[in-house]
Amino acid sequence: MKIRDLLQKNGILIGLESTDKKEILSRMARYMASIYHFPDGAAITRKILEREADMSTGIGFGIAIPHARVDSVEHVYLIAAQSIKGIDFNAIDEQPVHLLFMIISPINASAEHTHILSTLSRIMSYENIRKKLIAAKTAEQFLELIIKGEDKYVE
Numbered sequence: 001m002k003i004r005d006l007l008q009k010n011g012i013l014i015g016l017e018s019t020d021k022k023e024i025l026s027r028m029a030r031y032m033a034s035i036y037h038f039p040d041g042a043a044i045t046r047k048i049l050e051r052e053a054d055m056s057t058g059i060g061f062g063i064a065i066p067h068a069r070v071d072s073v074e075h076v077y078l079i080a081a082q083s084i085k086g087i088d089f090n091a092i093d094e095q096p097v098h099l100l101f102m103i104i105s106p107i108n109a110s111a112e113h114t115h116i117l118s119t120l121s122r123i124m125s126y127e128n129i130r131k132k133l134i135a136a137k138t139a140e141q142f143l144e145l146i147i148k149g150e151d152k153y154v155e
Contacts, residue, residue, distance in 0.1 A: 025102075
């Protein structure tokens with residue numbers, strides 16, 4: 001499973017201005033529920049916020065990968081967002097988050113869930129990719145950069 005198969009242009013939010021973590025996560029979860037027509041968007045939001053309350057998904061280098069497993073979805077879903085000002089995510093390096101990748105997967109999709117987390121982490125480990133994603137002006141540019149990064153850095 002590749003990122004390019006999951007992330008769609010309409011699933012990328014560019015230029016978010018809020019700096020409130022809970023607001024951003026709720027907005028992303030509601031947006032994901034609306035574009036993928038999830039029957040219970042409130043459950044998605046609740047699961048994401050519960051997961052984040054347990055432990056921050058801020059992995060460092062300005063990146064967060066909020067994720068949850070939900071029994072009401074049939075496969076893995078992914079959206080992304082770019083924050084202009086940065087969000088205090090209590091990341092492990094204590095730096096603000098500018099790039100967010102939200103993953104929702106079925107409870108029984110452990111391998112796929114872990115694979116997507118790993119792939120995103122590998123792509124985001126390259127500073128040149130991170131800088132270009134933060135500077136992207138459109139969802140098209142953002143998606144193109146992710147695909148190029150996946151092609152170049154992921155086997």
